[in-house]
Amino acid sequence: MTIIADAILRSERLFVSFTGRAGRTDVLAGVSFSIGRGTWTTCLGPSGCGKTTLLRALVGLIDPDRGTIEVGQNQQPRSRTIAYLPQRDTLLPWRRALENAVLAAEITGRPKADALCEGRRLFARFGLAGAEDLYPHELSGGMRQRVAVIRTYLAHRDILLLDEPLGALDPLTRTTLQTWLLDVWRELGKTVLLVTHDVEEALVLSDRILVLSSRPARVDKEIDATLPRPRSRTAPEFVAQKEGLLRLLTRGGR
Amino acid sequence: MSERAKRIVAPILLLLGLLAIWEIVVRVAGVPDYILPPPTRIAATFVVRFPTIWGHTLVTLAEIALGLLLGGAAGFALAVAIVYVPVIEWTVHPLIIASQMVPVFAIAPLLIVWLGYGLWPKVVVAALVGFFPMTINGIDGLRSANAETVDLFRSLGATRWQIFRKLRLPGSLPALFTGWKIGAPLSVVGATIGEWIGARQGLGFLMLQSNALLRVDVVFAAILALALVGLLLFGVVRIIERWALRWRGPATS
Secondary structure, three states, rough: OOOOOOEEEEEHHHEEEEOOOOEEEEEEEEEEEEEEEOOOOEEEEOOOOHHHHHHHHHHOOOOOOOEEEEOOOOOOHHHOOEEEEOOOOOOOOOOOOHHHHHHHHHHHHHHHHHHHHHHHHHHHHHHOOOOOOHHHHHHHHHHHHHHHHHHHHHOOEEEEEOOOOOOOOOHHHHHHHHHHHHHHHHHHEEEEEEEEEOOHHHHOOOOEEEEEOOOOOOEEEEEEEOOOOOOOOOOOOHHHHHHHHHHHHOOOOO | OOHHHHHHHHHHHHHHHHHHHHHHHHHHHHOOOOOOOOOHHHHHHHHHHHHHHHHHHHHHHHHHHHHHHHHHHHHHHHHHHHHOOOHHHHHHHHHHHHOOOOOHHHHHHHHHHOOOOOOHHHHHHHHHHHHHHHHHHHHHHHHHOOHHHHHHHHOOOOOOOHHHHHHHHHHHHHHHHHHHHHHHHHHHHHHHHHHHHHOOOHHHHHHHHHHHHOOHHHHHHHHHHHHHHHHHHHHHHHHHHHHHHHHOOOOOO
């Protein structure tokens, strides 16, 4: 495990299992990593390897069997430090886009007027101008994900956990939104942990990539993605990294 | 003709056609009025006896409206209890389903014994009949929030009350309105049954009384009034639904 001096999130030998009718299933088998403040880290792994379980454990939605999760320097409650964007579309259909974006502020009791004002500014800055008063069913898939990401940011937490936010989008929208996500991240300066099974997405976005093994998951490999951004998807180094990662991921999958 | 106009005109044409067949058959076959009066005769009676019918209609409407509100409120409270309290789900939920096997007809005479001949036994019957669909749909609605959205709320540190108020309650509205749209016409039946068992006023009472006097035209006029009451209630629920669910857009409502 790479040692990071200014770590904001640290997971040490995390074990999670589920007990169901078929007995005990190990999902995470000693996941260890740490994430530096302000960096973009991506968890890359085959489908069903336990990526979502990892995020849910980090947010505190499930209790690990063993292992520790440390957030920041002080022991704040994790719900005050981490904002989580679940995989499925979780915009509330009865709220307009801007009202959806300020949900977190409402729940934590921040003044709603402030949140709306900030939301409006972010909508204008990040390509959502004019969408403020539309209902989710009136938005395209890409727009909905933008609203969901802004909502996650407006929770005002230091760390954003994004669970395949672009998974359900068509390839073109996906590429556009990858660039958009980088914009948001660079301008708003949060720490991001993204989960995906898309190798190219991981390579375009991340500072560091944690490659997870298939279930039960461990961190198989940590890769520093050091190419300067914006990254060309056709540059020889990029292609070489992509092939290496694909080989790593498909090794045990046949 | 626009799509909207077609949707309104088509059922009216069908109804008029059926009434025309009824009128012709009755007149050609010479069916006497005390067996089956022609629609024109019923319409004439409806107009002539309107003041009487109106008075009875108001009574029945009050019974149905109170019954719906009572059944709806009790049903929703119970739905919340069933969704939130496991013990109540295990104990009460099966009994509610079993209670639907008891015909309301069997309870109505008892209610007259307990509550007298006035308004309340009819209100209770109307409430009992509408209660079931409104409760069951309330339960489904409250449970319709998907797990990821609940996760989102919990990750933000939301309280149980916030999850109820901001997620489960608004999410339950579509199913809740479906329950009310089924419950409203059922309550009309419930109130009528209540009046058949024992009443001094109301459309059900008017039907029984006129039947005994072989005034079949008045019976039909009362049935017409009941149908209009049912339509009115359904329409009111639809209007409230459209307003409350305006976020769904025209495609799905």
